[in-house]
Amino acid sequence: MTTRRIVLTRSAAVIGAASSGLLLPQIVRAQSNKVRVGFMLPYTGTFAQLGAAIENGFRMALNEQGGKLGGREVEYFKVDDESNPAKGIENATRLVQRDKVDVLVGTVHSGVQMGIHKVARDTGVLNLIPNAGVHIATRAQCAPNVFRTSFTNSQPTLALGKAMVANGHKKAVWITWSYAAGDEAFEGFEQSYTAAGGTIMKKLGLPFPNVEFQALLTEIASLKPDAVACFFAGGGAAKFMSDFAAAGLNKSIQLYGSGFLTEGVLEAAGPAANGVLTTMHYGDSLNTPRDKQFRLEYAKAFKLQPDVYAVQGYDTGLLLIKGANAVKGDLNNKKALYAAMEGAVIDSPRGKWTMSKAHNPIQDMYMRKVENKENKVIGIAQKAVADPATGCRMG
Amino acid sequence: MDFANLLIQLLNSLQYGLLLFMLAAGLTLIFGIMGVVNLAHGSFYMLGAYLAWFLVGQFNSLVVAIVLGTMLAVVFGWLLEWLLFRHFYKRDHLDQVLLTFGLIYIFEEMRSILWGDDVHSVPVPEMLNWSIPLTDNLSYPVYRLVMSGVCVALALGLYLLISKTRLGMKIRAGAFNREMTESLGINIRLIHGVVFALGVALAAIAGMIAAPISSVYPGMGSSVLIMCFVVVVIGGIGSVRGALVAALLVGLVDTFGKVLVPQIAGMAVYMLMALVLLYKPEGLFKQ
Numbered sequence: 001m002t003t004r005r006i007v008l009t010r011s012a013a014v015i016g017a018a019s020s021g022l023l024l025p026q027i028v029r030a031q032s033n034k035v036r037v038g039f040m041l042p043y044t045g046t047f048a049q050l051g052a053a054i055e056n057g058f059r060m061a062l063n064e065q066g067g068k069l070g071g072r073e074v075e076y077f078k079v080d081d082e083s084n085p086a087k088g089i090e091n092a093t094r095l096v097q098r099d100k101v102d103v104l105v106g107t108v109h110s111g112v113q114m115g116i117h118k119v120a121r122d123t124g125v126l127n128l129i130p131n132a133g134v135h136i137a138t139r140a141q142c143a144p145n146v147f148r149t150s151f152t153n154s155q156p157t158l159a160l161g162k163a164m165v166a167n168g169h170k171k172a173v174w175i176t177w178s179y180a181a182g183d184e185a186f187e188g189f190e191q192s193y194t195a196a197g198g199t200i201m202k203k204l205g206l207p208f209p210n211v212e213f214q215a216l217l218t219e220i221a222s223l224k225p226d227a228v229a230c231f232f233a234g235g236g237a238a239k240f241m242s243d244f245a246a247a248g249l250n251k252s253i254q255l256y257g258s259g260f261l262t263e264g265v266l267e268a269a270g271p272a273a274n275g276v277l278t279t280m281h282y283g284d285s286l287n288t289p290r291d292k293q294f295r296l297e298y299a300k301a302f303k304l305q306p307d308v309y310a311v312q313g314y315d316t317g318l319l320l321i322k323g324a325n326a327v328k329g330d331l332n333n334k335k336a337l338y339a340a341m342e343g344a345v346i347d348s349p350r351g352k353w354t355m356s357k358a359h360n361p362i363q364d365m366y367m368r369k370v371e372n373k374e375n376k377v378i379g380i381a382q383k384a385v386a387d388p389a390t391g392c393r394m395g
Numbered sequence: 396m397d398f399a400n401l402l403i404q405l406l407n408s409l410q411y412g413l414l415l416f417m418l419a420a421g422l423t424l425i426f427g428i429m430g431v432v433n434l435a436h437g438s439f440y441m442l443g444a445y446l447a448w449f450l451v452g453q454f455n456s457l458v459v460a461i462v463l464g465t466m467l468a469v470v471f472g473w474l475l476e477w478l479l480f481r482h483f484y485k486r487d488h489l490d491q492v493l494l495t496f497g498l499i500y501i502f503e504e505m506r507s508i509l510w511g512d513d514v515h516s517v518p519v520p521e522m523l524n525w526s527i528p529l530t531d532n533l534s535y536p537v538y539r540l541v542m543s544g545v546c547v548a549l550a551l552g553l554y555l556l557i558s559k560t561r562l563g564m565k566i567r568a569g570a571f572n573r574e575m576t577e578s579l580g581i582n583i584r585l586i587h588g589v590v591f592a593l594g595v596a597l598a599a600i601a602g603m604i605a606a607p608i609s610s611v612y613p614g615m616g617s618s619v620l621i622m623c624f625v626v627v628v629i630g631g632i633g634s635v636r637g638a639l640v641a642a643l644l645v646g647l648v649d650t651f652g653k654v655l656v657p658q659i660a661g662m663a664v665y666m667l668m669a670l671v672l673l674y675k676p677e678g679l680f681k682q
Contacts, residue, residue, distance in 0.1 A: 044512065045512050045613070046512060046514070046612075046613070048512065178657075178658075178660060178661055202657075203657060204653070204654075204657045205653075205657045205658070205660055206653055206657075206660055206661075207618075207660060207661040209612075209618075210618065211609055211610050211612075212411070212608070212609055214407050214410075214536075214539070214608070215404060215407045215408075215411075215650045215653050215654055216653060216654065218400060218403045218404055218407060218533065218654075219400070219404075219654045221400075221532050221533050222396070222397065222399070222400035222532075222533060224532065234514065235513075235514025235610060235612055236514075236610075238514070238516065238610075239514075239516065239610045242516065246519075246524075246526075246536065247526075247534070247536070248526065248532075248534060252532060268514070268516060
């Protein structure tokens, strides 16, 4: 009864205020004591499942706190970013200006992330990046109000080179799409592989998202490397593994990759993916008590098996909870909020990780082997891998 | 680069070039004969690929899928010409560009509603799923050879149809002088329908035979469309012979560009186009 009356009186007040010329969103905000969380994620298109997994993970983390942040109720706002960089700034602005969100959670696509990044820097709104690995967000353009809970594009491959040489694979060919994420993944690979004494025989590339690999596979066969290292993701990754096997290369050349090669595409790639080795900050069979508990709870809540994206969404929630608890829900107390988040140790299903000075996770990278459509963790490729954060001056 | 590798890369170039020709031939036919700039041509390629995936799922045979898919594509092309394109022959090219640009979005949306936004793969037919070994570690997939064979057969058929048959004679006459041909009692409307359906079918067949090697994904029509326009521009607008030569040339430059100088993989073809335009602004085979 009371709630209904409150709603009615508040509505009346709001309508009155609006008609007297005051701005509606500000009134609403002044009257609600809820934390406003904006999701800007892909809900349609190629990355739709990734967006859904991230949101699921985030909500799960908050639900474990009774759905509250620092004691305050939470209100959600959602925008489908369609993985369309052209709409990045517009969509982010909508959440910040119109919906007045306190926190902007997004996104998956690195190009769209750059749009969000511009808005976050211009308006100072807190931005949590649950996936996009674009370097610059935590390097030259790092910002006090931007935190990433996933990885940089070169982080998985930073752990790849040493492991490859340790396996006796000293001559390798690198192949990827010629676009920002591919170049950034190569940067990590080149650094770690050459430092470990490996030789990169050739760097092959094709335009994104082209999947006609035949000419390049022929070239790889004629170069006869010990191993091939690559960065592909999504449908193109499945196609690459299938074509690699169809050309007979998997019999004589070990295929390595950044973990995204085998995330979410093992069904599509089928037996062609068996034996592929990748480095990543998560795997399906970590078998730690923390991960087992997470996987069980996630499966119960969403009737789905979690993946690395769900973990990243979950960790985004954990990070925000740490921050919000430290300031008792007053997210406007930015100094204390950011300090708490910078100092946070996240007890993640992927293993404990900490935040670097540039606001990117310092985390263990696992070596994983594909076995029967599963990314089996076979060891730690490198402990506590940090992104170099080149050019970041937080001030 | 040793001889075996060179040979395989030449085969790769040829196979890609022939596939491009199938698409560019339809595009340039429709432009040359009806004067329609058709930006939606890539969508017919995508339609073919999705039909292949859908029909292989139903009938479990790529051959059946291609036969059925071709018939569906012909009907689809005919209907589209009758409902839409024939009203645009005499309109400005800008109107046609707007119409067909809009169609790209409509087709993408229809594809999304009908078949979703996922990436699909079509298996190579069991019988063709093996490779011919050329050296100890280099081999060439038989499916790609068969693909090239199909393209050559269709190109030959197209040539014979246009230069040796009565229908071909009428098509050529209609392209040369529409009023004169009509006054001779030839049903030019029917001819246009046939040509348009033929162009759509060629693009769809290209999409169907390419599906097992290129996978099936949203937006696959647009990247291939750009390549088609490059081929048509290099070959000379409206020339089928030009399209053949240009397609093979683009295949060569693209393949060897990818392998020899991967840094410029995405640009090599455009550099070729720029070169051709510099010396022959109307293309290699301007009619």
